Amino acid sequence: MNMLESRNTVILSYFILGFAAFTALFPLALMLLNSLKTVPEIIASPLAPPEQLVWENYANAWKHSKFSRTFMNSAVLVFLTTALVLSTGSLTAYVLARKKIKTWALVTAYLLATTTAPIQLFLFPLYFGFAHLGLINNIFAVSVVYCAIYSPFSIMLLRTYFLAVPKELEEAALVDGATPWQVFSKVYLPLVWPGMLTVALIIGMYTWNEFLIATTFLQNQESRTAIVSYFLLSGQYETNWGELMAGAVLVVMPIIILFIFLQKKFIDGITGGSVKG
Amino acid sequence: MARVEIENIDKNYGAVKILKDISISVKDGEFLVLVGPSGCGKSTLLRMIAGLENISAGEIYIGDRVVNNLPPKERDVSMVFQNYALYPHLTVAENIGFSLILAGTPKAEKERLVHDAADVLGLSDLLERKPKNLSGGQRQRVAMGRAIIRRPKAFLFDEPLSNLDAKLRVAMRAEIKSLHERFKTTAIYVTHDQVEAMTMADRIVVMNEGRIEQIGHPLELYDKPVNAFVAGFIGTPSMNLLEAKVDLSGKYPMALFETGEKLPLPVKANLKDGNDIIYGLRPEYCKISKTGHMSKVEAIEPMGSETHLILRFAAQRVVMAIHDRLNVSPGENLTFEPNVEKVVIFDKKSGHAL
Amino acid sequence: MYRLFILPTMIINIAVISIPAILTIILAFYRWDGISDPVFIGLENFERLWNDRIFWKALRNNLIWTALFLTFPIIIGLVVASLLLTVRRGSTFFQIIYLFPLVISAVISARVWQGMIYNPQSGIVALLERYGLDLYDPLSRTATALYGVAVVDLWHWWGFMAVIFFAALRQVPQEQIEAARLEGATYFQMMRWVLIPGIMPTITLMMIMTVIWSFLVFDFVYVMTQGGPASSSEVLSTMAYRRAFYELKVGNAAAIAIVISLFGLVATFFYLRLQRGEGE
Numbered sequence: 001m002n003m004l005e006s007r008n009t010v011i012l013s014y015f016i017l018g019f020a021a022f023t024a025l026f027p028l029a030l031m032l033l034n035s036l037k038t039v040p041e042i043i044a045s046p047l048a049p050p051e052q053l054v055w056e057n058y059a060n061a062w063k064h065s066k067f068s069r070t071f072m073n074s075a076v077l078v079f080l081t082t083a084l085v086l087s088t089g090s091l092t093a094y095v096l097a098r099k100k101i102k103t104w105a106l107v108t109a110y111l112l113a114t115t116t117a118p119i120q121l122f123l124f125p126l127y128f129g130f131a132h133l134g135l136i137n138n139i140f141a142v143s144v145v146y147c148a149i150y151s152p153f154s155i156m157l158l159r160t161y162f163l164a165v166p167k168e169l170e171e172a173a174l175v176d177g178a179t180p181w182q183v184f185s186k187v188y189l190p191l192v193w194p195g196m197l198t199v200a201l202i203i204g205m206y207t208w209n210e211f212l213i214a215t216t217f218l219q220n221q222e223s224r225t226a227i228v229s230y231f232l233l234s235g236q237y238e239t240n241w242g243e244l245m246a247g248a249v250l251v252v253m254p255i256i257i258l259f260i261f262l263q264k265k266f267i268d269g270i271t272g273g274s275v276k277g
Numbered sequence: 278m279a280r281v282e283i284e285n286i287d288k289n290y291g292a293v294k295i296l297k298d299i300s301i302s303v304k305d306g307e308f309l310v311l312v313g314p315s316g317c318g319k320s321t322l323l324r325m326i327a328g329l330e331n332i333s334a335g336e337i338y339i340g341d342r343v344v345n346n347l348p349p350k351e352r353d354v355s356m357v358f359q360n361y362a363l364y365p366h367l368t369v370a371e372n373i374g375f376s377l378i379l380a381g382t383p384k385a386e387k388e389r390l391v392h393d394a395a396d397v398l399g400l401s402d403l404l405e406r407k408p409k410n411l412s413g414g415q416r417q418r419v420a421m422g423r424a425i426i427r428r429p430k431a432f433l434f435d436e437p438l439s440n441l442d443a444k445l446r447v448a449m450r451a452e453i454k455s456l457h458e459r460f461k462t463t464a465i466y467v468t469h470d471q472v473e474a475m476t477m478a479d480r481i482v483v484m485n486e487g488r489i490e491q492i493g494h495p496l497e498l499y500d501k502p503v504n505a506f507v508a509g510f511i512g513t514p515s516m517n518l519l520e521a522k523v524d525l526s527g528k529y530p531m532a533l534f535e536t537g538e539k540l541p542l543p544v545k546a547n548l549k550d551g552n553d554i555i556y557g558l559r560p561e562y563c564k565i566s567k568t569g570h571m572s573k574v575e576a577i578e579p580m581g582s583e584t585h586l587i588l589r590f591a592a593q594r595v596v597m598a599i600h601d602r603l604n605v606s607p608g609e610n611l612t613f614e615p616n617v618e619k620v621v622i623f624d625k626k627s628g629h630a631l
Numbered sequence: 632m633y634r635l636f637i638l639p640t641m642i643i644n645i646a647v648i649s650i651p652a653i654l655t656i657i658l659a660f661y662r663w664d665g666i667s668d669p670v671f672i673g674l675e676n677f678e679r680l681w682n683d684r685i686f687w688k689a690l691r692n693n694l695i696w697t698a699l700f701l702t703f704p705i706i707i708g709l710v711v712a713s714l715l716l717t718v719r720r721g722s723t724f725f726q727i728i729y730l731f732p733l734v735i736s737a738v739i740s741a742r743v744w745q746g747m748i749y750n751p752q753s754g755i756v757a758l759l760e761r762y763g764l765d766l767y768d769p770l771s772r773t774a775t776a777l778y779g780v781a782v783v784d785l786w787h788w789w790g791f792m793a794v795i796f797f798a799a800l801r802q803v804p805q806e807q808i809e810a811a812r813l814e815g816a817t818y819f820q821m822m823r824w825v826l827i828p829g830i831m832p833t834i835t836l837m838m839i840m841t842v843i844w845s846f847l848v849f850d851f852v853y854v855m856t857q858g859g860p861a862s863s864s865e866v867l868s869t870m871a872y873r874r875a876f877y878e879l880k881v882g883n884a885a886a887i888a889i890v891i892s893l894f895g896l897v898a899t900f901f902y903l904r905l906q907r908g909e910g911e
Contacts (some may be wrong), residue, residue: 009818013714017721020711021728027740028731030747030755031808042753088639095636107637114648116895118847120871120888124650124881128665129651148647151640180632209736211850216876231738231787231854241746241753248739259734263727270730271792271798329809350815363807366828376814378824427814 031262035245042241056240061247073139074208077225080143081150081207089154090145090196092185095161099172111152119212127216137223142214146207148216148250154199157272161195162188185233201262202269205255226251279340279430281326281463286335295321297487306461312474313484321469323433326465328352339430342478355424356433359440361416363408370404370580394422407490414445425460434466450476470512483507503625505629508557514585514596516559519626525550532556536592538570541617545631553625560585560598562619569614572606575612588613641874658767660886665881676886689865692777696866699781701838708792713826715797726740726797729790737787737850744783745855747768773863776856786850795837803829835905842898846891867891
């Protein structure tokens with residue numbers, strides 16, 4: 001759009017947008033700035049620049065949060081969850097997008113219903129069931145829980161990508177003698193991978209950031225995620241805000257970097273399914 | 278009502294020049310049609326007049342005011358969009374009276390004006406409907422109603438008929454024309470359809486690649502195209518444009534084709550022997566003649582009222598329109614004779630008419 | 632064959648969500664500490680909730696939360712999205728910035744606000760106090776704790792609304808906007824007559840989802856106040872969590888979970904009815 005807007009309108013718009021951007025960034029700027037300061041400096045003024053850069057904050061946060069262990073746990077959890085969601089979700093999304101049979105409408109309705117179910121509705125029996133089966137502190141078991149929670153959203157998003165593939169491609173393949181599995185793996189998968197990547201990013205982010213399930217099911221030091229161990233660290237060392245901010249920077253860094261490099265996919269994924277045309 | 282003056286307008290998107298030095302003077306009450314192939318810049322020009330695009334250089338006057346820096350709402354023009362721009366959540370009456378709603382016109386006044394406009398357009402029975410319950414033609418009329426209710430200085434039309442089927446398009450063409458007769462408001466109408474341009478315009482502006490090729494009355498463009506582009510663009514089936522050389526060796530000037538065939542040329546002072554030319558011949562200025570030039574029939578397209586013959590002559594394609602029913606088949610030979618008086622000659626290099 | 636394709640999704644989903652959800656509904660009628668055998672007690676769990684002061688407090692807090700999130704993020708989101716539509720240039724850049732708070736974990740956001748803004752020693756609050764403003768840590772007082780948490784969640788959330796609404800606004804046909812401009816619409820008239828009606832389905836969906844999400848809120852409250860001080864910021868989900876895992880009253884927690892779900896059901900029901908109305 002290239003409209004002749006009056007200059008004042010544009011300036012005022014930018015001013016408001018800029019103020020909104022400042023609001024969004026201000027706490028994060030404080031986080032970054034104070035992660036390099038000593039506690040007395042922070043107390044003197046959270047806005048002042050550091051007199052000298054206190055990199056030990058990062059080293060201490062890394063050590064006290066056992067990040068070398070917990071980052072790995074988080075990464076494994078992200079990988080397992082994403083792989084599970086993509087493999088099971090893409091199959092379902094394909095069927096829901098392309099096969100018009102009555103029972104599929106029921107499946108869709110069921111999946112949509114589970115997206116609105118509060119976690120507390122199934123958390124308690126799930127926890128005691130897992131405890132009974134000895135699955136507490138089991139990262140793979142938690143990734144299955146995440147898969148169940150994130151699948152409906154992922155399937156609805158993936159479905160739109162499957163719908164965008166011309167039906168003729170499938171029909172041509174079937175005429176040429178392809179099996180359903182071949183149609184899915186040889187025709188569709190190569191065409192919907194941008195959608196898979198988008199879903200992977202969103203699910204990866206959710207999993208990395210998730211707190212309620214993680215803190216409930218992964219309790220010991222060996223299985224804890226980065227978020228949970230940061231939460232516990234911040235409970236213990238409540239006074240050392242410099243170290244806490246350094247820990248915060250460390251935890252958000254992987255997400256922020258991915259987000260900046262793949263922002264278009266993130267925005268696609270975040271808005272996907274929510275905008276009714 | 279007002280004249281619209283366009284003076285030396287340029288439009289650039291970065292380094293890309295969309296419009297180059299456009300000047301048009303639209304008289305008060307005139308119906309001017311901008312026509313050209315898609316991408317020629319005609320819609321951009323219209324949107325610049327409306328204030329929806331910035332002007333890179335030059336000036337636009339509406340009435341006596343320079344409007345370059347005025348926002349759209351202060352230009353007092355109304356525009357009919359290709360997709361009608363009707364609001365799906367508003368009724369026909371609200372859509373027609375939208376500008377009055379925005380201006381806060383009192384209710385009684387608003388209703389009177391909406392009813393007047395609906396009367397003119399035959400929409401009186403549909404006022405409470407929503408756009409989705411209207412046919413294409415009715416939607417088109419609502420869009421028109423929205424434009425006329427404001428009594429603006431000028432109407433702008435951006436391909437308003439291109440979403441209608443062929444039959445409706447012909448009917449709406451006449452309707453728009455008669456509305457213009459009635460209101461006598463200056464109208465600028467953009468279309469890619471040269472038939473629309475020919476049938477509706479007081480004057481036509483033919484545009485191509487961001488430039489004006491020719492401005493003139495419809496028949497003037499038809500009879501005296503200034504260049505090969507206009508000649509080819511105006512008229513259906515379009516003018517035959519055949520490549521040839523001038524041959525002045527004989528008694529009469531001739532066009533010599535590469536294959537050795539010759540066609541007669543009108544006597545013109547500025548023909549030079551051996552010059553490369555384009556031989557312009559309208560399909561209807563051709564007749565079958567026993568003594569004429571030999572060609573081969575490639576295809577026959579009966580249209581009903583007339584028949585188009587597609588001939589191969591001198592290794593080029595020649596279309597001929599005749600009114601008699603003819604019993605020929607593809608592959609047969611046919612002799613034809615051009616009407617020399619009506620032949621137009623263009624310089625091959627520049628494309629300009631000689 | 633295609634049934635096989637959806638089997639993995641369904642098995643996982645039913646095992647993790649449906650079966651435990653059904654068990655929760657059953658447990659709501661039992662007294663159970665998670666270890667010994669459950670005892671059937673009929674509606675006693677619900678009766679207890681009815682007489683539980685904290686339950687009403689939490690329910691009220693959820694309703695306040697819903698009201699806050701139905702207004703602020705939606706209004707801010709609409710205004711920002713419409714301005715992004717006006718300026719166009721830089722809209723991608725602004726969207727990225729507005730989404731930063733969303734992609735950061737609630738735990739981190741909560742701690743940054745607690746330490747750097749609300750903290751009476753190290754935060755902006757402390758700094759402004761020194762300049763003579765009468766400020767305090769909102770999380771430390773019963774009257775303000777809930778709002779203190781809500782502000783952080785609002786900060787985290789509004790950018791999402793702005794980005795969603797901007798994506799919807801871009802699908803409003805361009806000519807509708809241009810026609811209104813030609814006919815003299817001001818900014819507010821454009822919003823009132825063209826933009827908001829044009830994206831009404833998206834706004835409705837977001838409002839319904841806001842109601843559902845408002846009853847699910849957990850992380851920010853749990854991390855920042857644990858529902859305190861003195862239960863002043865307790866919401867239903869933190870209350871249920873505490874009942875189940877701290878007080879080992881699983882039946883009681885299950886009853887709360889059912890109340891939470893009911894609000895979601897009501898919202899979903901309204902949404903489906905609205906949609907059916909549109910389809911006519």
